Amino acid sequence: MDISRFGEFAILAQSRTFLDAAELLFMSQSTLSKHIMAMEHELGCKLIDRSKRHVTLTAQGEALLPYAQKIATLQHRYLAAIQIGADEPLEHLTVGSIPIMTPYGITDAVIDFQQANPSYSVELIEGEGDTLKRMLLHEDIDLAFIRDSGAIEPEFKKIPFTTDRLVAVLSLDHPLAERDTVEIDDLIDENFLMLPQGSFVSELVLSLCRKAGFGPRVTFTGKRAENIISLVARGAGVSFLMRKPAESLASGKVALVPLEPATTSEVRLYLKRNAAHSQAVVSFIGFLPYRQLLQGDRASSTAARPS
Incomplete structure (x- = not known):
């Protein structure tokens, strides 16, 4: 066999x-x-x-x-x-990634691969999704971790990596902070503190508001999620972020309440379809699904080791 x-x-x-x-x-x-x-x-x-x-x-x-x-x-x-x-000489691998790397385990995945495969030289490049897609098409990078918008993109092969869920960011004393879930129209009368217009999360929230039949009262727009969280913690309004990056910043200062119905997004590993992929690319793709198995094996070995 x-x-x-x-x-x-x-x-x-x-x-x-x-x-x-x-x-x-x-x-x-x-x-x-x-x-x-x-x-x-x-x-x-x-x-x-x-x-x-x-x-x-x-x-x-x-x-x-x-x-x-x-x-x-x-x-x-x-x-x-x-x-x-x-x-043999080192083979080079260039990996692109959206800026939110650590909360999604992207940095860990790249470092784990490099440590397990020292015969490859790995370069990690940060960029926005659209920029990374252009770089893939021009073959400036080999592969990239990108948030999937759900658009049909036949020019790319997409491999699942991790899933995230949209949450409402509320002050700890907000009346809905203890709820298991909230719906977007529960927050119709609130001040909305938003990421920039055109960003994935902003467009997602505005779409949900339109479906619920209202236009949000936006009182703050900013690029940095940590500033938004600080404002929410002080009672300036409510916001919306993806759970994993929000958890890395919240530190107990705000409540993160999932939206219902569940609104999720996928971070996927993108490759240019029909391109000639190097052995380094093939090895990286092959490594990802076995990574958790390797981590589990290391954890078992550590637990079994006498103190």
């Missing part, structure tokens, strides 16, 4: 859908399905239950999963060790 199948099985178990797992593994759903069926045939048992909307593991699949994860991490490590031992 091709031992790469164990890694594919582990990613499928983690992703819980063939679509998400196939995108992470940079292959078609039909190819992934054939690989899993080949595993099942060779092992003589069913590993997954295909009768449900989300992939669930059978008892045999659950039994196999921890071993599949270990095999996948070992495979990644021995391939990295072989690269380190090769006396």
Whole structure:
């Protein structure tokens, strides 16, 4: 059996859908399905239950999963060790990213890849989404982490990386601060403190207001989320941010209440479709889905180590 199948099985178990797992593994759903069926045939048992909307593991699949994860991490490590031992010049990889890198785990992903693959030279470039897309098309960068607007963009291949959710930012003494969720029209009479017009979050909020049938009373517009949070904390109004960057700045000064219905956004890894991708690009794409497996393996090793 091709031992790469164990890694594919582990990613499928983690992703819980063939679509998400196939995108992470940079292959078609039909190819992934054939690989899993080949595993099942060779092992003589069913590993997954295909009768449900989300992939669930059978008892045999659950039994196999921890071993599949270990095999996948070992495979990644021995391939990295072989690269380190090769006396070849460094191959360069240029990664673009939207400015909000740390809250989305982008800096950690790039650093983890560099540490696991020292035979590659990695350059990280910050830019706005539209700028990064132009750089990809001109092949000034190899790949980029960009917030997906949902637009149809056939010129790019998009691989899921992380999901975020829009939250209302309220002062701690706001009447709705203890709510589990709020709706946009709950805040119709509030002063809105907004990110600049044209920004992803601003356009999202204005669209929600239009659907609710009102125009917000905007009393502040600014680029820096930390300034907005400070103003909200002092009772100057309410605001809206994506949860992950807001959590990194809030520090208990404000309440972050999810909007209902849930309004989410995806940060994806963008590549130019039909471009000739280097081995460094292929390695980076292959590394991302195994990164959590590697982190989990390190955590288990640390926990097992005697003090």
